[in-house]
Amino acid sequence: MVTRAAWLIVLIAAAAFAHAQSRPAFTVQPGGVVAATLPPSVLQDPGVRKQLGSGLTTTFLVVARQREAGILSGARLEIRYDLWDEVWLVRKIEFDRREERQRITSREALEKWWRAPLRLLATGRERVSLQIDLNVLPFSAAEEEDARQWISKSGGVGTGGAGNAGFVEALIGTTISARPITTFKWNVALSLKEP
């Protein structure tokens, strides 16, 4: 009987741990700034793992929506694996446009960087209900634009024929876009009142 109870406790603890691992943790910083620590499970997602090794810039777009105020805020993380030097080139842009770039040499260091709090929004409220969307985009806007230019030139757009060029550019321009390869959604209610 005791053994069964022990197993049950272990199972519940494991489930709770797994649940905690798959959700972001939130901290409140001075000035009513809400920061999120993204769960490591995102980086371990098979689709994300595959994309991270592609050499393209995997973009993590975090959108925080304050339900009460209807305010949108967010941050962006970009990770590109440099196939030549075999290092991770990362970039973090937070809600206040504070930008940080790093060159990371190992997967462990990358996961450590990933766990650093990401500043999402600032609010004057004591309680906020947030809906957090994390969209994983397979490539960056610059890579998208580069591919668009390239295929436009391949289609003869750059060589003349203004009418057709405009048409093809419009056609391609509205078609090539970074659609999320996966999306994570979380809802959270936070109390920002300092103890």
Add this chain to the structure above:
Amino acid sequence: MTGTRSTILVLLTIAAATLAFWAVLHQISSLWLDVALRPEVREALARSMEDQKKLRALDPEKREEYRRRFDATHKLLNRIEVIRMNRAAMLRRFELTLLVAFALVAILAAVSLSIRYRRARERERRQYLERVTTLQETARRHAHEIKGPLTAARLEAERIADADIRQSVTEELDRLARFTREFSTFGGLGKPVLRRESLGEMIDEFCTTFAQAWPGLDVIPSVAREPGGVSRQASASQPRPHRSLAHARDDIVCVDRDLFRQVLVNLCTNSAHANATRVTLAIARDALEVSDDGSGVPDSLRGRIFDPYVTTGKGMGLGLAISRKVMLEHGGDLRLVESSPAGTTFRITFGELTCS
């Protein structure tokens, strides 16, 4: 009816052409995109990048050159990868755009053809009416010119002493009088005064009134043409067969009752001349089909049977010209649908004119 069928046919043709175009387009566009995105191409580029990395270790002096080549290849691979990820959306957009363009061109072509067809029909209608009107005027004048001398000739003929000669001359004068009457009728044909009438009721009435008009010829109303061209006919054994039409349908048309009756009389007279034993009047939506089991229109006359004075030898050859003119002035038409030694079918259509 004919217009609706033509429209449906045109729409079906456009749809079929668009589908065929899409199928071909799908194959072609998939092909060119797939050629560019073949896995072998990407694998070759990836191998090339690996080779550049190995070369930098083997030949450190040219490290920068290998790096440049590596970056160029990597950029190319990235572009292909981005396009590969958007393959489905690109194909969809490309095909949809061309499909819409094709459909628009097809619709414009169909509309243009339809307008041209309608204009040609209208021109032909106008020219026919002008020609027949001119002939009407000529016929009216001839009839007027002949009537006076004919009356005088009749009076003179009565003075002929020899009874045989008198009879012979009188018979010829009677024949001339009949022709003159026909000329006069043709010349004096008035414009239709349109009223809302039930087609079924008119046909019922016609079949009742003219049941015995042509010896050996049954004039039978028919409810509707069924698939396969078989009309459901009211058989002679039924007590009041013709009544079924008025109750079966409520086909209101704008028509001059007297002139329309004249058209039916002319068609039935022609059927009688063609030794028909039965004429069927079948309502099919807003048209009336008049079919007989006579000997048919000779091939040599088929293209010009509506021209005045074209005749098989029986009559003046004015009946069909008069009938078509009447229907054209109704805004409709009278057309020969088919003719063979087994019988002839005419279709009478009614226009969209408003009634007075």
